[in-house]
Amino acid sequence: MAIRAISSVDRPSRLSRERVLRAAIAHADAGGFAALSMRKLAEVLGVAPMALYRHVTDKEDLVDGMIDLVFGEIDLPSSGGDWRTDMRRRAISVREVLARHRWAIGLMESRIHPGPANLRHHDAVIGNLRAAGFDMAMVAHAYSVLDGYIYGFALTKMSLPSERGVPVAEIAETMLQPFPVNEYPNLEAFVTEHAMKPGYDYGDEFEYGLDLILDGLARVWRPA
């Protein structure tokens, strides 16, 4: 009796796939994907490592589950609205979600076992474009450019640590430091004349490219 009481008080509740996945995401958010090991995760949950394997078949399965929860955080496009505003909103939502879960960036599109939220997302995007009158070839074009750009931008942006307080200047300097001055004049000019200017935020580039692509799609789809 005493024993039962202790065991049910010490641990907030029984383990569950949901709880495991949530803890894993929190851990990866905080310490990066590399810091996520089954043992550490078990420790966080106050549980022995092997206990996790009741709720997850694999580490691969764990990651699959994490990614699908991340997909669930993305705003779905409505199924009848204006395609352009919907696609724009979705793109920005993806970007926000990826900013929250930087570790997910390389993993979301390369899943071999997509989860339900992932498929639901694809379904909603395709449905939105079809409802707007895109034929299938055009859907493929649009989806391909948009997702390529969205994930690619997140990927290239991820490089910069860009923690608040460590400005671009310092990063650029440490990168160029091991090389002779004037070895890369254009790059240096770019950094000093543009990227280091106060007020410049590389993240702002996102919407520029996004709108450029949306413009291009709009022009092709309804040629004026």
Place this chain on the structure above:
Amino acid sequence: MAIRAISSVDRPSRLSRERVLRAAIAHADAGGFAALSMRKLAEVLGVAPMALYRHVTDKEDLVDGMIDLVFGEIDLPSSGGDWRTDMRRRAISVREVLARHRWAIGLMESRIHPGPANLRHHDAVIGNLRAAGFDMAMVAHAYSVLDGYIYGFALTKMSLPSERGVPVAEIAETMLQPFPVNEYPNLEAFVTEHAMKPGYDYGDEFEYGLDLILDGLARVWRPA
């Protein structure tokens, strides 16, 4: 003497950073990035694991070196040519290189320690755009959209195993298999009506999106 003869014949030559990096790339090309361990790499080179550390400080340093060699394989844009043809050729070259070294896709843009080939590449691209008359803000826009798209496309395409002989139909079926029929009607329609059509190759989407972006840039830069 006999010993010296043997030792210099058994091993093709002395180890060197170059040889280590080349072998690492070959190994990753063949077996994937996950299969690349210091021990396996040493084995391939006919050498004890710790011998590698004379030529590479870290595994991180090893990867840095590998990535820079990969950057070296990309065709640099000329510095005086037509920006649009140069950017197009460069984009296609990046894509080809990434197809050869699929393991590199998530790693190239997130380097904290870029190598000389990496910086040279950046320098050449910026130089080409500047020579074409782009101002710095426009250079930033163009480079951001283009590289975002190029790497993002490679990333999303990487998902599909798409080995010759395993057509899209089979992949799609295994992915949708665990879910009830008609759960994702738009996705299913897309797959059956478009992606599975004979002759469809997702890779062809690349140039469509690329030209869409180049068109957009051309329109902005020189508004007709």
Place this chain on the structure above:
DNA sequence: ACGCTATCGCGTACGGTGTACGCTGTCAAG
């Protein structure tokens, strides 16, 4: 209230990983 059974959490153990540290043998320069 009882026992059965499915499930949960765990302990142990194995083969893999990156790499710190210090030894040995080779080779070029003095």
Place this chain on the structure above:
DNA sequence: CTTGACAGCGTACACCGTACGCGATAGCGT
């Protein structure tokens, strides 16, 4: 011939994912 630099190596440690099988427990039909 001596000496110093340096390439390659052996050992060892901490960590990883997870196969396997055991005990405790919880929810059920009776």
